[in-house]
Amino acid sequence: MRLRILGTAAGGGLPQWNCACPGCARARAAGPRAWRTQECLAVSVSPGAWYLVNASPDVRTQILAAPGLAPPDGTRHTPLRGVLLTDGELDHTTGLLALREGAALDLYAPPAVLAALDGPFPLRTLLAPYGSARWHALRSGPGEDALLLDGGRLRVTPVPVSDKRPRYAAGSDAPGPWAVAYRFDDVATGAAALYAPSLARWPDGLDAALAGVSCLILDGTFWSEDEMDRATGGRGSGARTMGHLPVDGPEGTLVRLRGRSGVRCFYTHLNNTNPLADPSSAERAVLAGTPVEVPSDGTEIEL
Template sequence: MTMRALILGAAAGGGLPQWNCAAPNSRAAWDRSAAPRATQSSLAATGDGSAWALVNASPDLRAQIMATPDLQPRPAATHGLRNSPIVSVLLTNGDIDHVAGLLTLREGHAFDLFATEAIHEVLDANPIFAALDPARVARRRVGLDAPFELAPGLRATLYAVPGKVPLYLEGETVETGLVGEQTVGVALSDGARTLQYVPGCAAMTADLAARLNGADAVLFDGTVFHDDEMIRECVGWKTGARMGHMAMAGPQGSLAAFAGVEAGRKVYVHINNTNPVWRPDAPERAEVEAAGWEIGFDGMEIAL
């Protein structure tokens, strides 16, 4: 059986177009002209072709399920009136665009919710997530570098990547290069092939580069191309670095960082609505494609 992964949402928080944005990329997406539409960051994966795991639960999750037949209920005659092939959810951080979709899954379906202790503490502190009935939704605490079964035929291993706490937990001083349980990458494996999923990363370390090297596929944080592009576009004051995300360009960017990293496929995900790579004719897109990268899109399948 081939391990399969589906990009449910390729965009960063806000999606493309963002609901209140008329900047060039969003305008092109509203008009269905030079930029695609994309929902917020999430991945689905299966090891046996039947049971599926979600990696992050986007606020757009219901629409993503509607667009993905593999995730929809099976015939009632064989599976009952209420059923779902989704058997688990894994969280890579506590960001709104990765946890809000959990509330879509509150209608009594049993599944396992995997996260580090630090991320579970964020969920436990917010009473709204008590809507996930603990009698049906088992909250599984997993440690770093400890492989576990995420779904039948699919194992996952979490590892720390540089990042920061979610926006809603920021204090007066924000540390964007924290390395611990609050921001993680995940290695998905069927025992023969490995997919690395890192939708949020503030910097490339030697340990992280070594971990990603040799993967069959790497899906990596592509939030911004230029660190200051939100400022350039006059839609915000934060840089990519301030948000806890590497830029693609520049000496410290992901294009340079991956120069010595070999992978079967390299795909950018979690792409902000300001990023010029959304436009097929943009020189920035040509640059990333020339470096061997693909631009993720909603519905993109990675079959290994």
């Protein structure tokens, strides 16, 4: 199984176009090699067939930077077979507008997300005249079959992680889950990975879904619960309220990852305020001696 972490930033990327906070200023001064595009993953278990998880607004540059995602010489065929959405957030879905030309893609999302993309954000209506999208509702939970892709070799199991709606769908009464993680199993080799870019809490079922997984790519949006408040001088926008379990603290994700020997763990979806984005930060040094890494855009993992 090959995983390519196409983008590693939360919505807006790093630096954000309209921000000069310490994190954005550092990245801007360091130049494009220090920049992070918005969160997106590509996964493959056989040559020439890739699936995206989420489609960020940066998806065009992310695909162009990935040699494995280029069309073979002299063709208009793409190795991209489909896209799995973890949720309906704008920074995870608007890239689909950039993928409208040509390729016939299979698109998978939880039913609530499909409803939102038919309603308050009518992406499905917008894409319909281009004729390239086949939408599939992906149900999760006990009794639901896993999805088999790539001729049955790639097994995809959605794991419900939260009922947080995108802001544009705040009024929706569609039943959740509104956000899922995905477990990927290479049926041929037994390799397994789990991708959870949005995690408001450590949900029931997540530990069970991690059994046998050797690569875990997790929500690293915020280092601390009050990071946004300190960055903006605001009050009340705690990390968990915004749908993201912080890295640090007794309830954070790092304590759950520390002891996982033999599992490579990566933080993704880093917010511009997260000091982990700075390789020289004291917070980054805390990860030394743990199985957790902070990947750059374009990091490839082979399992």
